Amino acid sequence: MEVRAGEGKASARARNPAGGRRACPGKGPRLDRRGEWCQFGAVPDEKLEALRARLREYGSCLIAYSGGVDSVFLAVVAHQTLGERALAVIADSPSLPRQELAEALELGRRFGFPVRVVRTREFENPNYLANPIDRCYFCKTELFNVLVPLARAEGFAVIVYGENASDVGDWRPGARAAAEHQVRAPLKEVGLTKSEIRALSAAMGLPTADKPQMACLSSRVPYGEAVTPEKLRMIEAAEAVLRGLGFREVRVRHHELPGAAPEARALPTPVSAETAGRRPGPALARIEVGPDELPRFLADGVALRVAEALKQIGYAHVTVDLQGYRRGSLNEGTPAAGPGRKPVG
Numbered sequence: 001m002e003v004r005a006g007e008g009k010a011s012a013r014a015r016n017p018a019g020g021r022r023a024c025p026g027k028g029p030r031l032d033r034r035g036e037w038c039q040f041g042a043v044p045d046e047k048l049e050a051l052r053a054r055l056r057e058y059g060s061c062l063i064a065y066s067g068g069v070d071s072v073f074l075a076v077v078a079h080q081t082l083g084e085r086a087l088a089v090i091a092d093s094p095s096l097p098r099q100e101l102a103e104a105l106e107l108g109r110r111f112g113f114p115v116r117v118v119r120t121r122e123f124e125n126p127n128y129l130a131n132p133i134d135r136c137y138f139c140k141t142e143l144f145n146v147l148v149p150l151a152r153a154e155g156f157a158v159i160v161y162g163e164n165a166s167d168v169g170d171w172r173p174g175a176r177a178a179a180e181h182q183v184r185a186p187l188k189e190v191g192l193t194k195s196e197i198r199a200l201s202a203a204m205g206l207p208t209a210d211k212p213q214m215a216c217l218s219s220r221v222p223y224g225e226a227v228t229p230e231k232l233r234m235i236e237a238a239e240a241v242l243r244g245l246g247f248r249e250v251r252v253r254h255h256e257l258p259g260a261a262p263e264a265r266a267l268p269t270p271v272s273a274e275t276a277g278r279r280p281g282p283a284l285a286r287i288e289v290g291p292d293e294l295p296r297f298l299a300d301g302v303a304l305r306v307a308e309a310l311k312q313i314g315y316a317h318v319t320v321d322l323q324g325y326r327r328g329s330l331n332e333g334t335p336a337a338g339p340g341r342k343p344v345g
Contacts, residue, residue, distance in 0.1 A: 048200060050190040052081045058184075060085035062147060062156040065115060067104025069194070070162030070187060072208045073201050078160070079113035087156065088113055091120040091143050094229040095216040097236045107208070118146050123229060131227045133173075135218060140174035144181035159183045166194040212249050213327065220254050231283070234313050238285055241309045245302065249290035249325045257282045257316060282316040291324030 055061060055078050063078055065071045065088035078086035090096075090104050101117075108115035120142045122128040128138040147159050161178060163185035178185065187197065201209035217232040231254050238252040287306070289297050297303055297320065307318040 047190050047192050047196065048077075051077055051186055051192065054186045054190055055081045055086075058082075058158040058160075060156045061158045061160050061184075062086075062151045062154075063088045064143060064147060064159065064161035064183070065090045065104065066162070066214075067100055067107060067208075068162065068214055069201065069208045069211050070164055070197055072104075072107055072206055073197050073204075074160065074162050074187060075108070075113050075115075076111055076204065076206065079111075084114075085156075086113070087154070088115045089147060089150065090115060090117055091146065092117050093120045094123060094232050095139070095218045095227075097217060097239070099240070100214065107206075111206070118150070120146055123227075129227050131218070131221055131223055131225055133171075133223045134176075135173070135223070135227070137173035137177050139216070139218070140177035141180070144177055144183055147183075148181055160186055163188050164194055164197060165191045220252060222253070222255060225254075225256050234283070234315070237313045238287075238310050238315070241306060241313075242287070242289065245306070247289045247293050247297070249288075249293065251288040251325055252310075253286040253288065253321075255284040255286060257284055283314070284317040284319060285310050285315040287318065287320045288323075288325035289320075294320075294322070294324050 060082060061078055063071065063075050063086065065075055067090065071088070075086070075088040078088075088108060090101065092101060105115055105117070120139075122139045122142040125138055125142065128135055128142070144159065150156075151159050159181070161183055163172070163175060163178070164187040167175075167188065175185075177183075192200075198209050217235050218227045220235045221227050221231060235252050235254050239250050242250045242252070287297075297306070303320060310318045
């Protein structure tokens, strides 16, 4: 049976956007910080219908699923359009927070689309562990190396992922891996922008409509400092502290300090799974919360409580970035922040 997301008036508007203006997905700050926000009358009916038509052209598809705004929307529309001929697949590795995995699976159950979990092994790749500026290329290459044989074995004609029209110009080495594996980006192909996807998600009753953008945990480690599972466990635990206090836009940047073990600090040669498993040396946590959330973070002893909690996790020093959260702050001063490029992470 075909399952419709958010059955009722909201779902009906998603299937027939001409039915009227859509309500904004929440009244908080603009989460994607680009384009126009809440101008839902500007979402052309043709784009949603073009997406459905593109999916029908595929006949069947396997969706690279993450539980984020774009991939949830894509998975729901694909399931509405193709039924059992669409399968969402989420990659599990140390870079995916446990809470994100649990929520992604719950969304599949709630909205009736099937989700399969596969294990990826980018942490066995020295190129990934060394954390160059194109780290995402090695991650996506591993993902698609897993998905391609799965799609072939189970008869899915096309692999798709959630890149959208707003991503054009971003620093996205993963897009190169997608091109090499002939992975399609139907949201981008039909011109759907991030704000339009949020608007349509709200109309369909998807709780991800106002979800803050979420990059993998490895994006919290500065380029050139080795990515290790232990570092990511510390980052995940630290961000859970902040989210537990109600902060929505959160990043804990993990900076190695002088005195850290060489293999944990900078470009170990060679990096191996054994090296990556060693406990990192002393580290500094640089906290970013949404600029509008900074006053609350700095009031009523919250910062002190957070600092104490993060030191219990293992951080030697805890600081707050007074510029607040901004996408791609670790890209600043690197080629990833070149002219015309929009930040990621």
